[in-house]
Amino acid sequence: xxxxxxxxxxxxxxxxxxxxxxxxxxxxxxxxxxxxxxxxxxxxxxxxxxxxxxxxxxxxxxxxxxxxxxxxxxxxxxxxxxxxxxxxxxxxxxxxxxxxxxxxxxxxxxxxxxxxxxxxxxxxxxxxxxxxxxxxxxxxxxxxxxxxxxxxxxxxxxxxxxxxxxxxxxxxxxxxxxxxxxxxxxxxxxxxxxxxxxxxxxxxxxxxxxxxxxxxxxxxxxxxxxxxxxxxxxxxxxxxxxxxxxxxxxxxxxxxxxxxxxxxxxxxxxxxxxxxxxxxxxxxxxxxxxxxxxxxxxxxxxxxxxxx
Amino acid sequence: xxxxxxxxxxxxxxxxxxxxxxxxxxxxxxxxxxxxxxxxxxxxxxxxxxxxxxxxxxxxxxxxxxxxxxxxxxxxxxxxxxxxxxxxxxxxxxxxxxxxxxxxxxxxxxxxxxxxxxxxxxxxxxxxxxxxxxxxxxxxxxxxxxxxxxxxxxxxxxxxxxxxxxxxxxxxxxxxxxxxxxxxxxxxxxxxxxxxxxxxxxxxxxxxxxxxxxxxxxxxxxxxxxxxxxxxxxxxxx
Numbered sequence: 329x330x331x332x333x334x335x336x337x338x339x340x341x342x343x344x345x346x347x348x349x350x351x352x353x354x355x356x357x358x359x360x361x362x363x364x365x366x367x368x369x370x371x372x373x374x375x376x377x378x379x380x381x382x383x384x385x386x387x388x389x390x391x392x393x394x395x396x397x398x399x400x401x402x403x404x405x406x407x408x409x410x411x412x413x414x415x416x417x418x419x420x421x422x423x424x425x426x427x428x429x430x431x432x433x434x435x436x437x438x439x440x441x442x443x444x445x446x447x448x449x450x451x452x453x454x455x456x457x458x459x460x461x462x463x464x465x466x467x468x469x470x471x472x473x474x475x476x477x478x479x480x481x482x483x484x485x486x487x488x489x490x491x492x493x494x495x496x497x498x499x500x501x502x503x504x505x506x507x508x509x510x511x512x513x514x515x516x517x518x519x520x521x522x523x524x525x526x527x528x529x530x531x532x533x534x535x536x537x538x539x540x541x542x543x544x545x546x547x548x549x550x551x552x553x554x555x556x557x558x559x560x561x562x563x564x565x566x567x568x569x570x571x572x573x574x575x576x577x578x579x580x581x582x583x584x585x586x587x588x589x590x591x592x593x594x595x596x597x598x599x600x601x602x603x604x605x606x607x608x609x610x611x612x613x614x615x616x617x618x619x620x621x622x623x624x625x626x627x628x629x630x631x632x633x634x635x636x
Numbered sequence: 637x638x639x640x641x642x643x644x645x646x647x648x649x650x651x652x653x654x655x656x657x658x659x660x661x662x663x664x665x666x667x668x669x670x671x672x673x674x675x676x677x678x679x680x681x682x683x684x685x686x687x688x689x690x691x692x693x694x695x696x697x698x699x700x701x702x703x704x705x706x707x708x709x710x711x712x713x714x715x716x717x718x719x720x721x722x723x724x725x726x727x728x729x730x731x732x733x734x735x736x737x738x739x740x741x742x743x744x745x746x747x748x749x750x751x752x753x754x755x756x757x758x759x760x761x762x763x764x765x766x767x768x769x770x771x772x773x774x775x776x777x778x779x780x781x782x783x784x785x786x787x788x789x790x791x792x793x794x795x796x797x798x799x800x801x802x803x804x805x806x807x808x809x810x811x812x813x814x815x816x817x818x819x820x821x822x823x824x825x826x827x828x829x830x831x832x833x834x835x836x837x838x839x840x841x842x843x844x845x846x847x848x849x850x851x852x853x854x855x856x857x858x859x860x861x862x863x864x865x866x867x868x869x870x871x872x873x874x
Contacts, residue, residue, distance in 0.1 A: 376721045401723040408721070412714030416653050417646075428642045429722050473718070 329354040329481065329511045330375070335384035336535075337370055344370040346535035347384070352528075354480075357507035359526035360515035363635050367535040368515040369409050372485050375513070376406045388481060402431075405479035409486055411470030415459035419450060419469060422458060423476060430477035440476055447502070448472040463490035471499070475506075482506065484514040488521060500525050519627050529627075533635040546630055556594040557583070558606055559619035563590050570609060576600030589618060639724045643732025644739075647706070651740045656705075661744050664698055668748055682759025684751055688769040688841050692809055692834045695780045700801025702741055703784030704794045706733050711792035726868045730861055734785060741777045745770070764843030772840035775853035779833055780805050782860035789867040808856075809833045 330352040337345040345367045352358050360368045373379040375386060377397040385392065391399040414422055423444065427437045445451055448468045453461055458469060467490050474482060487503065488496045503512060503525050516522060522529050523543045531539040531546075539546055556577075560567050563585055572580035576597050583591040596602070601622055610617045651657040671694075672687045679686065710716040719729065755761045784801035791797050810816055812832010817825050829835055833856070836849040 373717070378717050378721050398723050398725065401721055404721070406718075406721045408714065408717040410714065412716075412718050414646075414650070414715055415713060416650055421649070425642065425646050426722070429639060429724055431638075431723070 329356075330386070330388050330513070332375070332386040333384055335371065335374060335381050335386060337367075337374060337379065337381050343535045345374065345381070348532070348535070348537050349384075350530060350537065350540065352511055352513065354511050355507070355509060357503065357512040357514070357525055357527045359522035359529045360513065360532060361517065361519070361522055361529055361631065362515075362532035363517060366532045366635070368532055369485055370535075371532070372406075372483050372513065372515060373408075376404055376483055377401055378408075403480055405474035405477065405482045407470045407474040407482075407484045407487055410489070411467050413458045413466060413469055413473075416457065418455065418457050419453055419461075420455075422469065423472060426473045427476050432477055440478075444472045444476045447475070449498070464492060464495050467491055467499075468495075471502075480510055482510055482512045482514075484512065486516055487514055488516070488518065496521075519631060523627060531631065531634055538634045539630070543627065546627060554596050554601070554622060554624040556596055556601065556603060556606065557591065557619055557621040557623060558594060558610075558617070559589050559591045560610060560615040560617055561589050562613075562615050563588065566613070567615065568592055570613065571606065574602045574605050574609065576602040576605075591619065639728040640732045640735065643724070643729050644736045647733050647736030648739060651736070657740065660698070660701065661747060664694070664744050665747055668694060669751070672751060682755050682761040684755060684761070684766050684769055687748070687751055688765075688773065688837075691773055692776065692837060695777060696802060696805055696809065699741065699777065699780035700784040700787065700798045700805060702737050703781055703788050703801060704798040705788070706737060706785050707788040708792050708794045708797045712794075720868075726865050730785075730864050730868070734782060734857075734861055737781050737785065738778055741781060742774050745773050745777065762843070765841055768843040768845060769841040771845065772837040772849075775840070775850065776833060776837045779808075779853050779856040779860075782857040782864075783808060786860045786864045786867065789864050805833075 332351070333349050335345055335348045336343070348367075348371060350358075360371065362368050370379065374381045375388065375393060377393060377400060380394065385394075387393065388400045389403050391403075393400050414425075417425070420441065423441050424437060427440055428434075432440050445454065448471050450465070450468060450472060453465050453469075458466065461469065467487070471484070471487065474484065484503070488499050491499060500521065503514065506512060507525070507527070514525070526543065528542055529539070529546055530537060558567075558571065565582075567590060568580055568582055571577065571592060571594060574594075577594045577600075578597050579595045581593050581595075583593045585591075594602075594606075603620055603622060606620060607617065668687060668690070671690050672684075675686050707716075710719060752761075752766060755766075783804050787801035787804055788797045790800065809832060811828045812830075812835045817828060820828055830852070836852045839846060840849050
């Protein structure tokens with residue numbers, strides 16, 4: 329659905345986007361993750377035709393984003409960062425304006441508006457000027473304008489910024505629901521958000537793509553191996569020697585000794601979890617096992633490692 | 637075409653949604669009425685000559701005020717990003733915005749019709765110069781608007797946009813006035829006279845509608861709208 333090839337963009341001396349390539353198949357929810365200023369917004373602005381790229385190409389639904397910009401823009405719903413809106417317009421007027429410029433047939437506009445008002449929970453603010461709305465409601469109006477023409481592709485730049493926790497959950501559920509049939513690219517720097525909503529994550533740092541995978545794959549990433557914590561009632565070096573030889577264990581270290589017990593950390597190879605073997609071994613050697621805890625690296629750890 | 641109308645509707649409504657539109661109309665009418673009547677009874681002539689003589693000067697400050705928000709506001713509020721990622725061509729947006737400001741200004745100028753009523757009530761004015769004067773006022777307004785709107789595309793600060801608009805409009809006006817013509821090299825005079833905005837207005841205002849004057853204003857409008865489209869494309873870096 330979306331295919332990006334070697335996209336680069338610089339502003340003066342700073343490289344905002346540095347040779348980024350990725351593909352998004354139809355129906356995938358893709359999360360752009362990265363610290364502030366990583367190049368998320370710039371990438372989205374290029375994809376939506378707001379900014380030109382310095383080099384590289386991209387196609388959306390088979391249309392080139394530079395040569396067939398109008399065709400691309402027709403098929404995208406875009407929520408820019410901070411949801412810029414016409415502050416002096418009333419909500420229904422604004423949605424009507426977007427609907428007519430999106431070429432929704434005149435007779436179907438009321439139906440489309442009703443659908444989107446229900447979907448985004450805008451009923452209570454239908455007679456207000458956008459300038460009078462709270463940040464959360466503006467964000468919802470922004471989402472409404474992005475979705476009123478029921479596009480196949482949604483590009484959402486920080487869709488949950490400014491929302492309260494309840495609204496965040498609502499919007500995440502909405503995005504997950506939409507993701508069943510639509511292709512969605514969203515950006516965020518809130519980590520739980522991507523795990524909650526995305527099928528796939530791209531981590532961008534200083535304009536470069538540093539990681540690409542499902543939330544699960546990323547948790548087993550090089551820089552974030554999981555650890556198996558084992559506590560046994562044997563203070564000698566025996567357990568350490570024996571456990572470090574189990575398959576799937578890369579290295580073992582003694583973490584601490586207390587109350588006649590020893591806590592051992594086993595650094596695991598990617599994808600391995602020899603918890604059952606540890607249990608078996610303990611039984612064979614007559615150790616009392618008082619802790620067996622598999623600690624996976626969180627996305628926070630990986631994110632921190634990759635974007636240092 | 638449909639996009640032009642959609643853009644035009646939104647822009648036109650925004651003039652009347654905020655108090656600015658009404659303040660503008662009121663100030664324009666009060667000022668033009670006051671300036672006109674203050675000399676009208678002294679001259680004792682049933683014509684709108686005094687009003688039309690003042691108009692290029694009034695436009696100089698009023699028209700950039702009408703156009704200053706057209707692009708500056710979009711840039712400032714960030715709605716430029718919204719507008720430019722909607723499936724609408726730059727040229728349609730430019731024309732839609734121009735027509736909205738044009739209709740607003742034309743509406744304001746025609747609200748001065750009580751001047752015609754009072755002149756016809758007090759004497760027998762020659763209707764030729766009055767009709768010509770209004771036609772010229774509309775055309776000259778269009779030219780000033782195109783210039784002001786182009787100025788608005790260059791900056792996101794409305795005050796700077798306004799001043800820039802006044803300066804460019806003043807430049808276009810003064811090059812055709814005797815103040816400059818008297819000092820310019822002789823060979824330049826015909827060209828400057830042709831390029832100046834005011835002379836064509838006075839020519840139409842005599843009641844003789846010459847197609848050259850109409851073509852002049854349409855060219856100025858076309859030229860500055862073209863520059864405006866180029867300024868948009870330039871922002872996108874094409």
